[in-house]
Amino acid sequence: MSEMLLRTKLLVPLTRPNLVVRPRLIELLDEGLLAGRKLTLVSAPAGFGKTTLVSLWAQRLRADESNDIAWLSLDESENEEKRFLEYVVTAVSQAANSDHIMGKNALALLQSPQAPAISVLTSLINDVAGQQHSIVLVLDDYHLIDEPAVDEALIFLLDHSPPQLNIVVVTRVDPQLPLGRLRAHSELIELRASDLRFTSAEAAEFLNQGMGLNLSAADIATLETRTEGWIAGLQLAALALQGLVSMAGPADTARHVQSFTGSHRFVLDYLIEEVLAQQPEAVQAFLLKTAVLERLTGPLCDAVTGQKNGQATLEMLEHTNLFIVPLDDERRWYRYH
Incomplete structure (x- = not known):
């Protein structure tokens, strides 16, 4: 392994x-694997337990x-x-630790200054095809990738x-991958926020x-x-309540629970650090100005923001999983959650 890789x-x-x-979500992941789906997509906003779920599943498979x-x-x-490919080849090579051949030629190709991605991936694919064991390659936090060449490399691999x-x-x-084609060919399994939300039983546990x-x-x-299973x-909410309910009676506990809302400082700190601060200034301004609206539509947002791109911004927010829910099939009305 290169000393330049972490x-x-x-x-x-x-x-x-x-x-x-x-277990209901572990079963969905297992089904995708057993059915031979090329891609499993776990896509949801911050704080829905994506990495935790997939890491637990990966530990069980291992x-x-x-x-x-x-x-x-x-x-x-x-x-x-090139850096993305070096990490991918190294990850796959280390996973298939039955010998030292897996990925060796691909890593050698990456040492040349102008290593063609297709040649590197072709070598890796041929090595994987010769394996008896299946390999699950997990790419976590893919939303941090916005380089088209990396997307193209992943598309070739898929x-x-x-x-x-x-x-x-x-x-x-959602990544810039041919999700529609993969979906139509039954090569894709998806877990979304609607799947990842806690059920009543999970919330209680x-x-x-x-x-x-x-x-x-x-x-x-x-x-x-109040959290919609987020x-x-x-x-x-639990962190805010831990110090309050330990000595409280049922009535006081219920009062503390009722007082917890999305404006609690713990929630605001999380949203500012994990969501708002990651957005461009124009998106931040849009979110702050439209937060007062119970229901959102393009023209209404335009009236509040003084801009003319309300509908396009709402569609972008939905595409990027930014805590927005469509209320109709035509994607004209939305609400924040």
Whole structure:
């Protein structure tokens, strides 16, 4: 392995104790793998437990030795084709540790100054095709990639991947990949925010067992409704409540639960750091000005912002998973969640 590559990027993240296991989602991931889907897309906004879910699944696959796991945690430094390819080839090579041949030629090609991506990937694909074990390649935080050449490299890998290779993309924003074609050819399985939200039972397990609270069914239902099953929201609520409900009676606990809203400082800090600060200034201004609206449509947003791109901005927010929900099939009315 090159000394210029960060080893920790290739490690499957550890999951914390008292995790909500979520067998219904593990089964969906298993189904995609067993059905031979080329791509598994896990796409949802920040705080929906994407990485936690996929890392738990990857650990289980590795434990039963049914698949080799190649994990790559991406950041902005992989927005360069050659560096991205070097990490991918190294991740796959280390995952298939039965010998030292896997990826050797591909890594050698990458040492040349003008290594063609297609040649590198062709060599890697041929190596994978000769393996008996299946390999699951997880690309985590793919939303940090905005280099078209990297997207093109991944498209080539998807188009020519052998049956032994399953690619998992974990992202906050849908990638620039041919999702429509993959979907039409039954080569894609998708997990979205609607799948990842906590159910009532999962919320109860998380709050009372995972976070050590002793909330009533009514209090749990209140928090689930207010957060719409958003995992980070439930965790922030639990952190806010932990010091308040330990000595409180049922009535006081219910009052504390009722007082928790999206304007709580824990929630605001999270949204500012993880969501708002990552957006361009124009998007930040749009979000702040339209936050007062209960329902959003293009002309209404134009009236509030003084701009003329309200509908296009709403469609962009939906595409990038920025906490917006369409209310009709024509995508004319939306609401924030």
